[in-house]
Amino acid sequence: MANILPQFDDQLTQYCLDYLDKWDVHLLTSSPIKAIKPERVVYSNNDTNKELEAGTIIWTTGVSGSHVIGESGFSEKRGRVMVNDDLTDPDHNNIYIIGDVAAVMDKESERPYPTTGQISLQMGEHAAKNIMQQAKGEATKNFTFKNLGSVASIGNTHAFGYVGSTGVKGYPASFMKKMIMNRSLLKTGGLKEVMAKGRFDLYH
Numbered sequence: 001m002a003n004i005l006p007q008f009d010d011q012l013t014q015y016c017l018d019y020l021d022k023w024d025v026h027l028l029t030s031s032p033i034k035a036i037k038p039e040r041v042v043y044s045n046n047d048t049n050k051e052l053e054a055g056t057i058i059w060t061t062g063v064s065g066s067h068v069i070g071e072s073g074f075s076e077k078r079g080r081v082m083v084n085d086d087l088t089d090p091d092h093n094n095i096y097i098i099g100d101v102a103a104v105m106d107k108e109s110e111r112p113y114p115t116t117g118q119i120s121l122q123m124g125e126h127a128a129k130n131i132m133q134q135a136k137g138e139a140t141k142n143f144t145f146k147n148l149g150s151v152a153s154i155g156n157t158h159a160f161g162y163v164g165s166t167g168v169k170g171y172p173a174s175f176m177k178k179m180i181m182n183r184s185l186l187k188t189g190g191l192k193e194v195m196a197k198g199r200f201d202l203y204h
């Protein structure tokens with residue numbers, strides 16, 4: 001891609017880039033990787049193949065769905081199903097597909113929403129309600145994603161993003177990010193889960 005972090009505005013993206021730059025992290029955009037060879041990464045830039053030498057190569061590109069989806073006979077692309085507005089599978093109105101294996105279209109950007117914990121949890125609640133509706137013989141409702149914000153970590157003490165529609169960055173954003181994780185753990189696994197996996201490292 002030509003830019004990273006399309007879900008954030010230019011100012012927040014620049015904040016992230018400047019922060020990474022301070023740590024000597026250099027970012028190559030519009031540079032698709034063509035091959036990984038022993039101790040080198042081959043990528044293309046302006047239609048020219050280039051190489052980077054590296055002793056350690058860590059591949060982190062792309063979150064995809066699951067191969068199980070295609071193997072189970074669903075119509076999928078990269079392990080994800082473009083679901084109906086009520087989260088059912090297009091070919092089966094009694095099967096709900098939610099979470100990372102579901103693609104839900106954002107009608108504003110005309111691209112699927114990014115796969116996140118936030119949307120997965122909302123899909124889970126919505127699908128449960130629709131199953132109840134179907135069990136009662138009533139019509140299902142369309143899913144709408146309520147974006148509560150998005151905060152991205154850069155290291156342990158910095159982050160940036162939106163809480164609601166308010167931009168946040170730096171240590172306060174990092175604090176918020178840890179609180180968001182704790183809230184999510186509380187919602188999915190209760191207090192026991194928060195105590196086991198919660199983020200309480202707030203002062204370093």
Ligand SMILES: Cc1cc2nc3c(=O)[nH]c(=O)nc-3n(C[C@H](O)[C@H](O)[C@H](O)COP(=O)(O)OP(=O)(O)OC[C@H]3O[C@@H](n4cnc5c(N)ncnc54)[C@H](O)[C@@H]3O)c2cc1C
Pocket residue numbers: 063066068098099100101115116117118119120
């Ligand atoms: C590095 C990373 C960081 C992320 N950070 C954030 C973040 O900060 N905020 C956010 O909102 N989202 C974040 N996400 C995305 C978020 O984790 C996912 O969107 C969310 O967990 C999706 O929920 P899910 O239930 O669909 O899938 P998952 O949470 O992935 O659960 C799927 C489960 O199914 C199991 N499974 C898979 N295949 C099989 C199989 N064949 N048989 C049996 N079990 C199987 C897996 O082991 C897993 O336990 C992050 C994802 C990654 C990878």
